[in-house]
Amino acid sequence: MAAFDTEKLAQDAINAIADKIKNLNTLNIIVAGKTGVGKSTLINSVFKDELAETGMGKPVTDHMRKITKKGVPLAIYDTRGFELGKEVQSEVKKEVIDTIQKGIATKDINKTIHCIWYCINTAANRVEPEEIQWLRELSRENQITQVPIIIVLTQSFSKKNAVALRKMLLDENLDVVQIIPVLAQDYEIDEEYTARAYGLDVLIKVMAEILPEELMDTLQHVQIASLTEKKRYAQAAVATAAMAAVGEGAAPIPLSDCAMLIPTQLTMIVSITVIFGFDVNKSILTALISSTIGTGGATVLGKTVVANILKFIPGAGTVLGGAISASTAGLITTALGEAYIKVLEMVFKGEMNINDLGTVKGKEAMSQNFRQQLRFGKSRK
Ligand SMILES: Nc1nc2c(ncn2[C@@H]2O[C@H](COP(=O)(O)OP(=O)(O)OP(=O)(O)O)[C@@H](O)[C@H]2O)c(=O)[nH]1
Ligand SMILES: [Mg+2]
Incomplete structure (x- = not known):
């Protein structure tokens, strides 16, 4: 069972975000x-x-x-x-x-x-x-x-x-x-x-x-003028990640390999963060990870965590034969991406302060959105 450490993941994401921003091309506009x-x-x-x-x-x-x-x-x-x-x-x-x-x-x-x-x-x-x-x-x-x-x-x-x-x-x-x-x-x-x-x-x-x-x-x-455009681009990043998670063969993913989904999900989180353009710090990302796919502190994406997530997906059942279906992997990825977009949207609209995301309030919002997405999201076949 591959172990993962929430703190380390958050740090990896922070580094990747900084890197991606540094490598963005510069937009040049003449205003006359x-x-x-x-x-x-x-x-x-x-x-x-x-x-x-x-x-x-x-x-x-x-x-x-x-x-x-x-x-x-x-x-x-x-x-x-x-x-x-x-x-x-x-x-x-x-x-x-x-x-x-x-x-x-x-x-x-x-x-x-x-x-x-x-x-x-x-x-x-x-x-x-x-x-x-x-x-x-x-x-x-x-x-x-x-x-x-x-x-x-x-x-x-x-x-x-x-x-x-x-x-x-x-x-x-x-x-x-x-x-x-x-x-x-x-x-x-x-x-x-x-x-x-x-x-x-x-x-x-x-x-x-x-x-x-x-x-x-x-x-x-x-840009800070169009939430619609930001969401459109962020959702495209989610769709890309979900496709990658489902994988070409769409074969069931053994629980022992669930950690393999993490790099894809990390890339997605990085893309969404860069698109929204907020200063997202490590405590925010720690909160995001721990309130969705992980459970606080050092944790293991193992049977219990996945079983916990599966509880919220109607029809996904329990972990049968030690594997989750490819469509479930896609669904979890989509739910994570959409939940993150939702809370950033709240920040954009001024309904929540960016620093609230790292607090209990933010965690609750993220975990609630995540579960809601799992419950109502469409399973990808
Ligand atoms: N309420 C409101 N006021 C505006 C808007 N656009 C410009 N103004 C006002 O018009 C005045 C001039 O606006 P600026 O943005 O400074 O104009 P500028 O083209 O940068 O002017 P220069 O730098 O001198 O060339 C300011 O008092 C602004 O507050 C607007 O969309 N809404
Ligand atoms: Mg001016």
Whole structure:
């Protein structure tokens, strides 16, 4: 019977998480637009760690600074001086194109510009013809480099105005991938009425469609605007792990080999953690493991543990012939993944503090979710 040690497993997972984050490719975005349109507000609302506040950024050209934060695989190039007239706008455009070309020349995905967000303030109620002209010229010069351009309509608390502006811009036939109205933060219109933030999830969805596969983990790791997208990616990781657990032959797994499931499950936990992007510490992972597949302290994934788990699966019966079926192995893996996603979802929604996960409260939530998943999850045949 293979023994496993919860503490060691948690430590292995922590190491693997740190490693995976370190190896994420860096996402590079140029954010352009006039002063006051809401670029910083947008950046802080879409990405974790209040990037636009903390980093003053490092000037990379006359009108562009690069905002980064140690340990976060993201670089934002923030442009400025847009309102200073035609000459400056033309300089900004040249700097944008130069930056794109320099990045491409490195042939390094970590240094390539992946996307441009051009921000227009819906609340300003007008777009200068020069801005349209600027976008037209930019996309012309971008014809070979083909960096996707997204127009973000910021401060769109008036949906009616946003729709009208969007239509007007669509009629210009600009070479952009999408025009997306957003309200990055709730907006208090008067004492009676506050417009709720919206649209950032659409921006993330579009980003997921246009970015290369090598940046998907990064995008989910750094974004805080779409729970739906995070869950979608996390659930894909669970499905992959469950398939691996079931195995190709789908033969019953002898109890003595149940520990073989652990590396697959560990990889799954690591992927989910990286996708959610929270600072998960060892006590949280110890709690997760001990409240689901293990039972506190140093433990053995043996007959008693598996029998305990099986109790919760209708129809799985007891441990017959010293083996669990392949579909049961898949089900246990799915339940573990889904239970972990559930508690991280609660943290995302602010229903639970991340540090609560390492406490009794967190353990209870995880073990309850795990059992519920076992009970109601569909057994994979
Ligand atoms: N409530 C609310 N206020 C916003 C939103 N977007 C921008 N604002 C406000 O508009 C003002 C300007 O926003 P910033 O994000 O600083 O604009 P910026 O484009 O970064 O401006 P510069 O850095 O000067 O170029 C701030 O007072 C923001 O609070 C939003 O989505 N909701
Ligand atoms: Mg700003």
